Amino acid sequence: MEIIIYLLVAVFILLSIGLVYTLVKDFKEIVLGLVNMCKPQLFHPLTWLLSPIWFIGYALEKTFGWDIIEKYDGSDGLEKYSHTEILPFDFSMGDKYIIAKTSQKNVELLLKDFLDFCDGKLNIENFQIKNTDPITVQCPNQITFNDFSILTQHFCNDIEDSWGVFKSGRLDYYSYSDKKTVHNIVGQTGDGQKFSIYTLDDLYKEQHLKINDNLKVKKFDWNLINNGPLLKFK
Incomplete structure (x- = not known):
């Protein structure tokens, strides 16, 4: 019984180490992904509540030139097409x-x-x-x-x-x-x-x-x- 407990503890420790490593290694991508998930979408009311996070990221990108907001072919996707x-x-x-x-x-x-x-x-x-x-x-x-x-x-x-x-x-x-x-x-x-x-x-x-x-x-x-x-x- 004790062996099983030790094995479970060892597995838990290894999983915890793996999680911490992933968070540290991909911290930037995780944060950026969470910010972009907060982008307001008409038919998803939860994003309206979280949208201030996205707008803060958008403002920081425009102010400091940081690469935060997900791009659409190199732009922020908000452009209006011209017409003749x-x-x-x-x-x-x-x-x-x-x-x-x-x-x-x-x-x-x-x-x-x-x-x-x-x-x-x-x-x-x-x-x-x-x-x-x-x-x-x-x-x-x-x-x-x-x-x-x-x-x-x-x-x-x-x-x-x-x-x-x-x-x-x-x-x-x-x-x-x-x-x-x-x-x-x-x-x-x-x-x-x-x-x-x-x-x-x-x-x-x-x-x-x-x-x-x-x-x-x-x-x-x-x-x-x-x-x-x-x-x-x-």
């Missing part, structure tokens, strides 16, 4: 869809998360979920441009292959959350114009796409719009 022109459109006069390669259950969970925070008077019954491949969600006509953009971003943050799609008689476009930055949505219109949407702008007033053909935009299967799952709603 603005393409206004009537968001209320088109159909809005979310397309995502995931399960219907996951879609329902993401919608519930979104509805807890969105500004519009929406509920889960307003959204039509079709178990197509990929999953297709038809959004209610009353959803605002702001809420639709946030919803697109929310899906893209959780599911890599997700898109927000707008379709009307005058304009079609697909969009997704840009992984190189935090607040930019990028996409392309049906006639090939590349654009961005900055989610911190006042999207209630600024219902337009910011055109910039120099943006890098990933390709989208337009068949999903022209003769794919979306037509199953008609």
Whole structure:
């Protein structure tokens, strides 16, 4: 019995030494990781409480040039993309869809998360979920441009292959959350114009796409719009 106790004590001591060694060896990376975990995220309320830690780290980096905040291709990810022109459109006069390669259950969970925070008077019954491949969600006509953009971003943050799609008689476009930055949505219109949407702008007033053909935009299967799952709603 005493041998077992000695063995357990020895294992505990070795584990403790290993833990201390790891903390000392990777102390900087651990601290930086904890700071970046405190970055405020819309659908994670706990990060709101911890966000002062992230803002302190951000301020220290800007003041002293320290490398604290996680970078997006060498930047802090907060930049707004430039544009060469603005393409206004009537968001209320088109159909809005979310397309995502995931399960219907996951879609329902993401919608519930979104509805807890969105500004519009929406509920889960307003959204039509079709178990197509990929999953297709038809959004209610009353959803605002702001809420639709946030919803697109929310899906893209959780599911890599997700898109927000707008379709009307005058304009079609697909969009997704840009992984190189935090607040930019990028996409392309049906006639090939590349654009961005900055989610911190006042999207209630600024219902337009910011055109910039120099943006890098990933390709989208337009068949999903022209003769794919979306037509199953008609």
